[in-house]
Amino acid sequence: xxxxxxxxxxxxxxxxxxxxxxxxxxxxxxxxxxxxxxxxxxxxxxxxxxxxxxxxxxxxxxxxxxxxxxxxxxxxxxxxxxxxxxxxxxxxxxxxxxxxxxxxxxxxxxxxxxxxxxxxxxxxxxxxxxxxxxxxxxxxxxxxxxxxxxxxxxxxxxxxxxxxxxxxxxxxxxxxxxxxxxxxxxxxxxxxxxxxxxxxxxxxxxxxxxxxxxxxxxxxxxxxxxxxxxxxxxxxxxxxxxxxxxxxxxxxxxxxxxxxxxxxxxxxxxxxxxxxxxxxxxxxxxxxxxxxxxxxxxxxxxxxxxxxxxxxxxxxxxxxxxxxxxxxxxxxxxxxxxxxxxxxxxxxxxxxxxxxxxxxxxxxxxxxxxxxxxxxxxxxxxxxxxxxxxxxxxxxxxxxxxxxxxxxxxxxxxxxxxxxxxxxxxxxxxxxxxxxxxxxxxxxxxxxxxxxxxxxxxxxxxxxxxxxxxxxxxxxxxxxxxxxxxxxxxxxxxxxxxxxxxxxxxxxxxxxxxxxxxxxxxxxxxxxxxxxxxxxxxxxxxxxxxxxxxxxxxxxxxxxxxxxxxxxxxxxxxxxxxxxx
Amino acid sequence: xxxxxxxxxxxxxxxxxxxxxxxxxxxxxxxxxxxxxxxxxxxxxxxxxxxxxxxxxxxxxxxxxxxxxxxxxxxxxxxxxxxxxxxxxxxxxxxxxxxxxxxxxxxxxxxxxxxxxxxxxxxxxxxxxxxxxxxxxxxxxxxxxxxxxxxxxxxxxxxxxxxxxxxxxxxxxxxxxxxxxxxxxxxxxxxxxxxxxxxxxxxxxxxxxxxxxxxxxxxxxxxxxxxxxxxxxxxxxxxxxxxxxxxxxxxxxxxxxxxxxxxxxxx
Numbered sequence: 001x002x003x004x005x006x007x008x009x010x011x012x013x014x015x016x017x018x019x020x021x022x023x024x025x026x027x028x029x030x031x032x033x034x035x036x037x038x039x040x041x042x043x044x045x046x047x048x049x050x051x052x053x054x055x056x057x058x059x060x061x062x063x064x065x066x067x068x069x070x071x072x073x074x075x076x077x078x079x080x081x082x083x084x085x086x087x088x089x090x091x092x093x094x095x096x097x098x099x100x101x102x103x104x105x106x107x108x109x110x111x112x113x114x115x116x117x118x119x120x121x122x123x124x125x126x127x128x129x130x131x132x133x134x135x136x137x138x139x140x141x142x143x144x145x146x147x148x149x150x151x152x153x154x155x156x157x158x159x160x161x162x163x164x165x166x167x168x169x170x171x172x173x174x175x176x177x178x179x180x181x182x183x184x185x186x187x188x189x190x191x192x193x194x195x196x197x198x199x200x201x202x203x204x205x206x207x208x209x210x211x212x213x214x215x216x217x218x219x220x221x222x223x224x225x226x227x228x229x230x231x232x233x234x235x236x237x238x239x240x241x242x243x244x245x246x247x248x249x250x251x252x253x254x255x256x257x258x259x260x261x262x263x264x265x266x267x268x269x270x271x272x273x274x275x276x277x278x279x280x281x282x283x284x285x286x287x288x289x290x291x292x293x294x295x296x297x298x299x300x301x302x303x304x305x306x307x308x309x310x311x312x313x314x315x316x317x318x319x320x321x322x323x324x325x326x327x328x329x330x331x332x333x334x335x336x337x338x339x340x341x342x343x344x345x346x347x348x349x350x351x352x353x354x355x356x357x358x359x360x361x362x363x364x365x366x367x368x369x370x371x372x373x374x375x376x377x378x379x380x381x382x383x384x385x386x387x388x389x390x391x392x393x394x395x396x397x398x399x400x401x402x403x404x405x406x407x408x409x410x411x412x413x414x415x416x417x418x419x420x421x422x423x424x425x426x427x428x429x430x431x432x433x434x435x436x437x438x439x440x441x442x443x444x445x446x447x448x449x450x451x452x453x454x455x456x457x458x459x460x461x462x463x464x465x466x467x468x469x470x471x472x473x474x475x476x477x478x479x480x481x482x483x484x485x486x487x488x489x490x491x492x493x494x495x496x497x498x499x500x501x502x503x504x505x506x507x508x509x510x511x512x513x514x515x516x517x518x519x520x521x522x523x524x525x526x527x528x529x530x531x532x533x534x535x536x537x538x539x540x541x542x543x544x545x546x547x548x549x550x551x552x553x554x555x556x557x558x559x560x561x562x563x564x565x566x567x568x569x570x571x572x573x574x575x576x577x578x579x580x581x
Numbered sequence: 582x583x584x585x586x587x588x589x590x591x592x593x594x595x596x597x598x599x600x601x602x603x604x605x606x607x608x609x610x611x612x613x614x615x616x617x618x619x620x621x622x623x624x625x626x627x628x629x630x631x632x633x634x635x636x637x638x639x640x641x642x643x644x645x646x647x648x649x650x651x652x653x654x655x656x657x658x659x660x661x662x663x664x665x666x667x668x669x670x671x672x673x674x675x676x677x678x679x680x681x682x683x684x685x686x687x688x689x690x691x692x693x694x695x696x697x698x699x700x701x702x703x704x705x706x707x708x709x710x711x712x713x714x715x716x717x718x719x720x721x722x723x724x725x726x727x728x729x730x731x732x733x734x735x736x737x738x739x740x741x742x743x744x745x746x747x748x749x750x751x752x753x754x755x756x757x758x759x760x761x762x763x764x765x766x767x768x769x770x771x772x773x774x775x776x777x778x779x780x781x782x783x784x785x786x787x788x789x790x791x792x793x794x795x796x797x798x799x800x801x802x803x804x805x806x807x808x809x810x811x812x813x814x815x816x817x818x819x820x821x822x823x824x825x826x827x828x829x830x831x832x833x834x835x836x837x838x839x840x841x842x843x844x845x846x847x848x
Contacts, residue, residue: 065623065626065627068623068627069627069630069631082641083637083638083641086634086638088634088635088638089631171638173638173641173642173645174641174645174646174647175642175645175647176647177645177646177647219646220646222646223646223647223649223650226646227646227647227650476663476664477663477664550661550663551661553661554661554662559667559669560662560663560664560667561664561667561669562664562665563669563673
């Protein structure tokens with residue numbers, strides 16, 4: 001027992017010593033391992049940091065710079081890069097009654113004095129409204145947008161409660177120019193009416209909004225168009241005016257104006273009738289401007305092969321109790337060129353009758369007259385397309401005849417522009433677009449007329465301007481061709497109101513190689529001294545085109561030239577003295 | 582001994598470590614400083630770009646189409662160009678030289694100095710953006726460099742002389758009455774000039790369109806001006822051999838600059 005105990009004691013002492021030594025060794029090794037592990041960790045961390053510095057650190061900085069310059073809403077520019085709409089941090093006038101803390105008067109001077117001082121800075125403001133806001137203890141906007149100099153003057157008033165925070169707003173440097181194309185952005189930052197609404201997603205997309213969106217609009221042409229239409233509207237005391245300039249080869253809309261217009265910078269005042277787009281949304285019976293289209297359809301179909309064939313024109317045409325008449329008699333008979341020059345309903349109706357309803361209908365449908373106009377804008381009017389026979393859908397004889405001179409069918413001015421572009425560009429109809437198009441990538445379109453028909457129509461349109469009703473649009477050197485149209489508006493006793501007209505001039509230039517179609521339309525023009533007391537298009541819409549073309553031609557690449565013109569010598573002998581109505 | 586050496590070594594290591602740490606710290610500070618500089622620069626770029634945008638927008642607003650139209654109506658009255666203001670090409674331009682009616686008398690031509698030569702000398706067609714000297718002159722310099730120094734001296738002296746005379750002739754033709762300095766007779770030379778002229782004579786050879794006579798005169802004129810500016814220097818220069826004058830490229834250049842200034846003040 002004892003011996004066992006003693007031996008156990010000795011053994012345990014040795015074991016303990018051996019254990020201590022081993023333990024110390026293990027401990028030392030563990031420590032070395034731990035230290036080595038720490039060093040490795042530190043080295044790894046340092047290496048990771050070096051890698052991070054070397055490869056990734058630069059990027060966030062650069063992104064922040066790009067982010068700082070990224071507009072909150074993308075910019076819209078015209079075809080030459082001039083800004084039409086941009087995000088602009090403008091000053092607003094904000095009333096903060098808590099500027100001095102919770103207690104005490106928020107203003108240094110009396111509210112009456114402050115309101116009077118503000119009235120001096122903003123003469124158009126409402127004094128009572130200002131006073132009410134200043135007296136109420138609620139923070140509110142006193143004005144949505146103020147100019148920097150106005151902000152300085154307010155600052156000089158020494159009222160800490162009047163603050164002017166910089167707020168990102170939509171700004172249109174050109175004011176009301178192209179308002180219907182651009183639209184406006186409301187207080188919540190949502191786009192309305194024009195391209196602001198169409199491009200809403202792209203303009204807000206962080207990946208896309210750094211690059212401005214290029215429209216097909218040319219700001220200078222837009223300015224000239226609005227200016228001339230506005231002048232024509234004032235001169236004739238018209239209710240409204242609409243105009244469009246269209247590139248015949250690509251379908252690009254160079255300018256589009258609907259007057260009276262609105263100011264997109266005052267989005268708070270934009271909720272009114274003026275945002276209605278007369279060019280793309282309002283349908284009109286565009287009258288005689290349809291005659292060239294009908295004649296083109298007849299020539300294309302081979303119905304009119306000889307332009308010297310004469311048609312009786314001395315008495316109204318009676319079809320099923322309906323009388324087709326002219327404004328006045330142009331003589332016993334007229335040939336096709338004369339009927340266009342004098343704008344004879346009777347002869348055009350006979351030509352259309354010869355052509356037949358199905359063919360005319362097919363042409364009109366091919367020109368897109370039976371569907372909404374092709375353009376990106378959200379507001380597009382549906383044409384009033386003649387219904388035809390209940391079962392077959394065929395047009396009645398009288399319908400064919402009235403459609404041929406632009407009655408019984410109501411389309412938008414944009415429809416007419418696209419149709420005229422197809423008629424003069426060699427016969428290819430293309431959809432209109434508001435995006436800038438590379439001339440090499442113009443849409444293919446669809447062929448409506450033969451190239452020979454188009455060439456003939458160019459001659460006839462030029463003759464109308466040289467010899468006929470379109471003389472007032474004959475801008476020297478620009479070889480303008482076109483057709484007047486003065487349609488009575490629906491309403492009144494006999495279905496039409498004889499006193500209210502829609503006067504249209506549809507033109508293209510230069511006729512020897514058409515580049516642009518110009519449509520000018522006046523809604524209910526009156527006979528005034530400026531128009532020699534006449535209400536028809538020859539006296540009001542024609543001169544608008546005549547003044548507009550020389551203004552826009554040179555910078556749209558059409559140089560005036562007196563030495564060249566389309567050759568109309570083969571048709572001139574067919575026309576008498578050619579004095580138009 | 583060994584222990585102290587070991588200690589010394591470890592102290593050395595520690596010092597080295599400290600040094601490295603200090604250097605790393607300095608480097609880190611510099612990196613941070615640079616980074617903050619970049620940050621400031623970027624902030625400034627952003628601010629300036631936005632400022633540019635504000636100013637651009639303000640400009641666009643103040644010069645918008647409607648405003649320009651109003652200004653034009655009230656102030657300027659510009660109208661669109663007419664067909665007569667355009668020329669389609671050389672053919673149309675040439676049509677203007679055709680007599681207006683058949684058998685019209687030929688237009689009367691007035692004898693005069695060759696305007697083209699004067700104009701090209703007075704107004705060098707194109708100035709090099711690098712050196713500010715006319716390009717034609719530079720080309721001459723290049724030629725001279727290949728052909729040798731003599732040609733250089735010839736060319737530069739005649740060019741300078743041409744220019745001075747051309748400016749004077751132009752002024753006469755333009756009827757300039759007011760001048761910053763009294764006009765000197767163009768065709769007379771003083772005695773000292775003649776001396777200079779003799780030295781220069783062999784160099785004043787016809788170059789290009791300028792005939793020998795006018796070149797010689799021009800050289801004389803150049804000498805006149807140079808001698809009034811620094812007669813003593815010119816005299817000494819004249820007595821020196823011709824090679825010296827040829828080599829003296831810099832002085833010719835400087836006098837040309839002076840001439841240029843003179844011409845500017847006169848014009």
